[in-house]
Amino acid sequence: MNQKEPIIKMRGVCFGYSDTAPILKDLDFDFYKGDKIGIIAPNGSGKTTLFHLIMGLIKPSCGDIEIFQAPMKTEADFADIRHRIGLLFQDADDQLFCPTVLEDVAFGPLNMGKSRKDAIDISRRTLAFLGLTDFENRITFKLSGGEKKLVSLATILSMEPEVLLLDEPLMGLDIKTRSVITRALMEMNSSYIIISHNINFLESTTHSTLTMREGSLIADDQVHVHVHDHAHVHGDVPHHH
Amino acid sequence: MIEEPFATGNSAVHNIDPRFRVIAAVVYSFAVALCYGFVPLITAFAVSAVSLLMCRVSLKKVLKQLALVNGFILLFWIVLPLTYPGGATYPLGPVTIHQAGIAFAAKITLKSNAILMALIAFIATMTLATLGHTLGRLKVPEKLVFLLMITYRYVFVIAQEYQKIIKSIKIRGFRPKTTLHTYKTFAYVVGMLLIRASERADRVYNAMRCRGFKGTYYSLTDFQADAGSWIFLIIVFGATTAVVALEIFLRF
Numbered sequence: 001m002n003q004k005e006p007i008i009k010m011r012g013v014c015f016g017y018s019d020t021a022p023i024l025k026d027l028d029f030d031f032y033k034g035d036k037i038g039i040i041a042p043n044g045s046g047k048t049t050l051f052h053l054i055m056g057l058i059k060p061s062c063g064d065i066e067i068f069q070a071p072m073k074t075e076a077d078f079a080d081i082r083h084r085i086g087l088l089f090q091d092a093d094d095q096l097f098c099p100t101v102l103e104d105v106a107f108g109p110l111n112m113g114k115s116r117k118d119a120i121d122i123s124r125r126t127l128a129f130l131g132l133t134d135f136e137n138r139i140t141f142k143l144s145g146g147e148k149k150l151v152s153l154a155t156i157l158s159m160e161p162e163v164l165l166l167d168e169p170l171m172g173l174d175i176k177t178r179s180v181i182t183r184a185l186m187e188m189n190s191s192y193i194i195i196s197h198n199i200n201f202l203e204s205t206t207h208s209t210l211t212m213r214e215g216s217l218i219a220d221d222q223v224h225v226h227v228h229d230h231a232h233v234h235g236d237v238p239h240h241h
Numbered sequence: 242m243i244e245e246p247f248a249t250g251n252s253a254v255h256n257i258d259p260r261f262r263v264i265a266a267v268v269y270s271f272a273v274a275l276c277y278g279f280v281p282l283i284t285a286f287a288v289s290a291v292s293l294l295m296c297r298v299s300l301k302k303v304l305k306q307l308a309l310v311n312g313f314i315l316l317f318w319i320v321l322p323l324t325y326p327g328g329a330t331y332p333l334g335p336v337t338i339h340q341a342g343i344a345f346a347a348k349i350t351l352k353s354n355a356i357l358m359a360l361i362a363f364i365a366t367m368t369l370a371t372l373g374h375t376l377g378r379l380k381v382p383e384k385l386v387f388l389l390m391i392t393y394r395y396v397f398v399i400a401q402e403y404q405k406i407i408k409s410i411k412i413r414g415f416r417p418k419t420t421l422h423t424y425k426t427f428a429y430v431v432g433m434l435l436i437r438a439s440e441r442a443d444r445v446y447n448a449m450r451c452r453g454f455k456g457t458y459y460s461l462t463d464f465q466a467d468a469g470s471w472i473f474l475i476i477v478f479g480a481t482t483a484v485v486a487l488e489i490f491l492r493f
Contacts, residue, residue, distance in 0.1 A: 094444040099370030111453030
């Protein structure tokens with residue numbers, strides 16, 4: 001694949017449920033292999049809509065989308081590329097639908113035509129990578145919120161996608177689960193876009209941050225002026241400076 | 242909520258290949274359902290009771306399940322003796338009790354309990370997830386299997402949504418009364434639940450599409466039929482044949 005060509009290319013994309021208040025307006029976006037982008041923007045500004053447009057779950061009212069250098073017009077176009085892009089939903093209960101964890105993680109690989117043995121192998125490897133080795137026979141709806149989120153991530157990673165789209169991956173999680181997800185992203189060397197309100201998280205996992213204004217994606221220079229990382233190991237213990 | 246009180250266990254029955262148990266339960270239940278004689282029905286009742294005892298499940302929980310069904314059957318005991326004519330009659334105050342009605346109610350009781358006990362013994366001793374995969378392997382239409390699995394998975398989520406809505410109206414001081422406000426509130430609760438369930442369904446389907454779902458559901462389970470499973474099937478078929486033979490030759 002040509003490294004110079006964007007793998008996701010959006011030109012003049014619009015989307016809205018009514019003509020008077022479009023959510024996305026004339027949006028241009030280029031995403032290249034190896035990019036690690038954070039999107040930080042107010043609620044309702046169209047971040048999730050952007051992800052759903054890339055996956056073809058909703059269709060733009062105008063504009064063009066090209067993914068892996070192929071124009072995306074019909075459901076069939078998107079069905080061909082979906083397994084190469086992994087979308088992590090905000091709500092893990094939307095993502096996990098099989099009775100057991102292993103079945104859920106193997107669902108993607110099986111759909112991609114892998115044999116049962118290969119699907120189980122890759123699912124076990126993925127679960128181990130996220131520290132979920134003993135989880136394969138657990139019942140999905142009996143997991144805790146954090147466990148559900150990690151298993152959801154496993155169901156995406158088991159398809160070995162070339163791009164990850166993570167929609168608020170840290171929302172509602174405890175510190176331990178947050179650090180597992182942060183570590184996994186830093187170790188994986190994959191391309192991804194993360195929607196999050198957590199500046200520190202985006203700072204440690206992404207190269208650049210974008211924001212959305214009036215239905216368009218723009219570089220967020222404001223955030224970069226402010227953000228700085230510093231160790232504050234005993235921050236949770238009362239102390240004086 | 243769906244509890245599965247009998248699904249876990251380590252009895253001889255629990256270890257039999259689920260496919261064999263489903264086939265046995267279907268064949269046996271059909272045979273019993275079509276019997277009319279007292280002798281075959283009493284025999285079937287005994288066979289089912291023995292099968293159930295072999296599962297070594299909590300009898301207290303079994304009786305609780307049976308009580309539920311027999312509550313409905315009680316209605317037959319009230320209605321049938323008075324309305325089903327035939328045989329001797331016994332006047333009781335203003336109404337008449339018919340012998341045939343009593344016999345009919347007794348047969349319904351025997352039949353339902355025999356089938357229910359067999360289903361608890363053979364089917365309830367596996368998890369719903371296992372049952373789904375088993376039905377899939379037995380070539381039950383994929384859509385039905387899928388419906389079963391998804392229902393099983395999301396009935397809990399819908400119950401949670403319901404609890405959330407109920408809590409949110411409670412913390413704002415809602416107390417049900419016989420008022421229009423109460424009816425309106427309950428209508429809102431039901432409506433909101435339907436909307437949330439439908440939106441949830443859309444999101445789940447989208448999530449499945451994102452993971453390459455194209456309408457086929459692949460199962461990871463591998464079923465192994467051992468000698469015990471074959472012996473089990475032969476015994477159940479033997480018992481079924483015996484019940485059918487009694488029905489044909491000893492019916493009264």
